[in-house]
Amino acid sequence: MVPASAFSHFHEQGAESGTASTAASTPAPTPQLDILTSNQDPVDAYRVNMTHLELFNNLFSKEFLSIDESEQPDDIPVTIYSKHALTTPYLMHQVLAISALHLSTRTSESCEFYREYAAGLQNRALSLFNESNPMLEVTPANCVHMFLFSSLVGVHLLCDTLHYQRDSFEGFIDRFTHCLSVSRGVLTVMEHSWPLLRETELGPRLEWSQVLMQSTDESGSECAALHDLINATDASPSSRKAYHESVLHLQQVFNAQRVAPGHKIRTPLVLKWPILLSPDYVAFLRQQQAEALVILAHYAVLLHRGRDLWLIGEGGRFLIESICSSLGPGWQEWLKFPRAALEEDLTADKPSWT
Numbered sequence: 001m002v003p004a005s006a007f008s009h010f011h012e013q014g015a016e017s018g019t020a021s022t023a024a025s026t027p028a029p030t031p032q033l034d035i036l037t038s039n040q041d042p043v044d045a046y047r048v049n050m051t052h053l054e055l056f057n058n059l060f061s062k063e064f065l066s067i068d069e070s071e072q073p074d075d076i077p078v079t080i081y082s083k084h085a086l087t088t089p090y091l092m093h094q095v096l097a098i099s100a101l102h103l104s105t106r107t108s109e110s111c112e113f114y115r116e117y118a119a120g121l122q123n124r125a126l127s128l129f130n131e132s133n134p135m136l137e138v139t140p141a142n143c144v145h146m147f148l149f150s151s152l153v154g155v156h157l158l159c160d161t162l163h164y165q166r167d168s169f170e171g172f173i174d175r176f177t178h179c180l181s182v183s184r185g186v187l188t189v190m191e192h193s194w195p196l197l198r199e200t201e202l203g204p205r206l207e208w209s210q211v212l213m214q215s216t217d218e219s220g221s222e223c224a225a226l227h228d229l230i231n232a233t234d235a236s237p238s239s240r241k242a243y244h245e246s247v248l249h250l251q252q253v254f255n256a257q258r259v260a261p262g263h264k265i266r267t268p269l270v271l272k273w274p275i276l277l278s279p280d281y282v283a284f285l286r287q288q289q290a291e292a293l294v295i296l297a298h299y300a301v302l303l304h305r306g307r308d309l310w311l312i313g314e315g316g317r318f319l320i321e322s323i324c325s326s327l328g329p330g331w332q333e334w335l336k337f338p339r340a341a342l343e344e345d346l347t348a349d350k351p352s353w354t
């Protein structure tokens with residue numbers, strides 16, 4: 001059984017996700033389909049309607065699938081999410097929510113409509129999840145659904161943060177650290193359900209992801225200066241341990257990304273680091289400790305290199321520029337690598353690696 005704390009942030013998210021609730025205005029509903037049926041009021045705005053059909057169709061659009069490198073063995077393609085969503089109401093709502101969030105990034109005219117719709121659908125997804133899993137027990141029947149749902153909630157929150165939480169650096173950090181706490185829940189789900197997941201269609205993909213992170217022969221130098229920085233601080237031994245672990249995982253992501261075919265930025269790798277972070281590091285980041293911010297600026301290099309992916313956008317540039325501005329002159333030497341990344345002329349065919 002998964003500890004209730006693993007999903008505590010999922011339970012809280014309904015009151016915090018964007019500006020909408022499940023009462024948000026939507027087009028007039030059409031006759032409902034069983035997959036989105038729940039014991040709701042007959043005038044429920046989130047019964048199946050034409051917007052839902054638009055969102056489901058959008059899952060297979062070229063723009064949405066730009067994040068889906070299904071030929072790679074560690075990717076979980078959209079087809080797997082959609083297949084399982086057809087039998088799992090809470091997963092279907094979350095799949096449609098991420099589709100709505102994508103559409104919010106494609107057009108300024110309808111941005112607020114789709115973002116509010118995404119928030120409303122996610123709130124409903126969380127409610128349905130809690131109804132379906134009151135004891136949070138992982139079984140062979142629900143382990144895939146639970147893992148897909150938890151990972152997609154984390155992706156949704158991160159995407160929303162990178163696109164829409166850039167009014168202030170403090171607000172961004174507050175929201176970003178909330179995302180990191182949710183990501184820890186994803187790892188908890190995976191750890192407790194791994195014996196079951198490895199026997200499913202996700203098993204080979206998840207195993208390959210671990211191989212990519214742990215068995216790369218070439219060790220890069222992107223994070224070399226960070227170890228020197230941490231060793232030079234007057235932080236406690238436990239703080240140093242948390243920082244060193246976060247840097248180790250970040251370098252593993254850089255290494256795995258470097259050997260990816262074509263050096264293309266791959267979404268699963270970019271999203272891997274937040275899942276691996278310790279609660280201690282997240283706490284330091286929430287406090288805006290300088291060392292934690294410098295490490296985050298190095299992670300933002302990966303985000304910046306993936307700026308053409310709709311999930312990420314200009315979030316990496318915002319982070320690098322904000323961190324460089326917030327830290328004093330004495331920290332700029334440690335930020336040379338992130339600042340240099342902003343000058344990279346990175347394209348899908350000719351990446352620039354430092």
